[in-house]
Amino acid sequence: MASKAEQRRADLREKLVVAAESRIDRDGAVALRARDLAGDVGCAVGAIYTAYDDLNALIMAVNGRTFQKLGQQVAASVQGAEAEVATQRLILMSNAYLAFAAENTNLWRALFDLKMQAGDRVPEWYVQALRDLFANIARPVAELFPNDTPEELDLMVRALFSAVHGIVLLGLEQRISAVPLDKIKQMIAQILSQIGG
Structure with a gap:
């Protein structure tokens, strides 16, 4: 007690x-x-x-909550869509990621803007929250690349996440790209529909 x-x-x-x-x-x-x-x-x-310990640790705690909410929204986007082809499920998850980022822009940006020193360790719970998010992506990726090793699949998951994240980041930064939300969705679909073919 x-x-x-x-x-x-x-x-x-x-x-x-x-x-x-x-x-x-x-x-x-x-x-x-x-x-x-x-x-x-x-x-x-x-x-x-x-x-x-400091404000970074507090921001990290907020980020943990944000990762949970983001992961729940991404996972919910494919509930009931198990019969969809893997690329379509990736597109659904990416659209959910975009929607979360657009609706919670400052919280979403805080996930990636946290200032850390070279020697700072990322807490295990934070790493696990990111793993949980990547696990959603890993399932359809494994279907698309059934002969890849776990290391190759992990790299592909990270590459796809990075590609979608970059499109979303630049898309939401209106001063740089000036791409409307529906066009961002179209860009993501164009990229993801080309993989695993």
């Missing part, structure tokens, strides 16, 4: 994640400030650093 101090710390951690998630969603991770968060949750600035 947790002590009162441990319970208070856990409660503070949860409040901080909720407040940080709200601020990141609204303003982006670059605008996250300890003083603002302390005001949001009603604690001293120093208390934040008893709950999290």
Whole structure:
């Protein structure tokens, strides 16, 4: 059973994640400030650093929640579509990825914009959240390339994710590409429909 101090710390951690998630969603991770968060949750600035080592660790916790939501949306996009060909399921998942990024742009960007030092270790739960997302992609990829080794399949999953991510990133950056959402979907479908043929 947790002590009162441990319970208070856990409660503070949860409040901080909720407040940080709200601020990141609204303003982006670059605008996250300890003083603002302390005001949001009603604690001293120093208390934040008893709950999290630094703001990066707090952003990482928010990112864990974002990865979960993203993974759920991607997985839900192919529920009931098991009879579809593998490339069509990849397109459905990619469209779900695009929709999530478009609807949650600041939270989605925070997944990839986190500043880390060369020696920083990524927490195992964070790596697992990414693995879970990649597992959705891996199933249809394995159908498309049944003779590939696990290492080759893993590389293909990462390559396809990178390709779709790049299209989505540039597509949502209106100043660079100025591609409407429906055209982004078309671009993704054109790329994915060419694989495994």
